Amino acid sequence: MPRLTVTQVADGLHLASTGLVNWILAEEDGQVTLVDAGYPGDACRVRESLDRIGRTMDDVAAVLVTHAHVDHIGGIAWSGLTAPVLTGADEVPHAKREFLQQATEKDVLLRAWNPRVLLWSLRILAVGATRDVAISDVTAVASGTPLDLPGRPVAVPTPGHTSGHTAYHFGGAGAVATGDALVTGHPVTGVRRPHLLPGFFSHAPDEVARGLDALTALDADAVLPGHGPLWRGSVRDAVELARA
Template identity: 35%
Template sequence: MRAIRSLTTVAPGILFVEGPASNWTVFHGRGRVELVDCGYPADRPLVEESIRRTGLDVAALSRIIVTHGHSDHVGAARDYSERHGVEVLAAAAELPNVRREVTEQVTVKDLLPVALRRGTVPWAVAAIRAGGLGEVGVPSAQAITADTLELSTGHRLEVLSTPGHTTGHACFFVPDAEVLITGDALVTGHALLPETGELQQLPAFFHHDTDGAAASAQRLSLCDARWVLPGHGPALRL
């Protein structure tokens, strides 16, 4: 049974959700909700549960901002967009991946060299069951056109270009709360990593451009944040 691993309120109106295998952040305020990422497709009930934990209903959801177009971050965004008119945003360079005009995602071929490594097969099976191979592309997704996003909840996000994991991967910094949302540019844990609780990169085969991913991770490590909210693993207070 899928369940939320942990919920952490890192600042007023900012709820970090550590999901079964990937994470999302719920911004809430002024009667509105906006998400950064939304887990796997199968995490939709958990996304809605996390919204209810803020005292609001999923009807308050107005926008989903995605760090990148992988299935475990785009999740049910397509359904929210098509059925409920929720706006979906991503960096302009990431739109082809979010819309599934291209697919920059780990394949079976990528996994073959590490198939015998402990945890690889169970992780792959769990990812498939969670909808990792489903039709998650969001044709209606729109480009982020500013360096700063003003949310309907009253929060402000600075957009940080962090290519490497995917071509247009983006991170987000909340200056008022000193909160850094890193997507998969930096994580604190993963089923295929031996350690949990420290800033690190995903295994190289997950990245579209390993050199670019390393450079982006290095830049993020210099960011002046009190909280790091990763795409995988628990929140980290610095």
């Protein structure tokens, strides 16, 4: 059973992690913006993460989705969250499962000779990686200006991992939720520093450079990735490390 940790990043900003995947809680005036929500089997841990910061499911004002992979949206449908769900315009049809830009079971099986991939695949099966996670009620988020939500996040299109992948910049806290555009750890890579996920996870590879450029332009000295630990340092330096 994955163990939940909730790390305070700044006033009102928290990074929740199960070791397999992360999500973010931004709290302001008793309301919470959730960025991503883990696997279907993490539904109880999403509730627990809210409990740890003294809030409940009813306090969630909105769920911002970085991208519509099962490890980031699974906890939305399966936890019974009723808050509005928003994501990048190009990610909306993906979240509705009008198409799928996700590593298939075959992609994983072909790499199961790698012990890291094999172990990871067994762990993600246990948290519902093959369950249906389509979200019917999801709308496009406006990018480039602060949203009227706790933490005043700004949506930043960061294509590459998926076509509509979107990061969220919390300017007041000097932090950015990078989703899977930039990670700091993953059971499959075993790397513990800013890096990119392996190619078979990337579904718009021609756009990766553009997505990283968008991150480089942000003023942030805390990186909250979709996978791996909190990284303290400028996002520009993190991108440089990932590119190296």
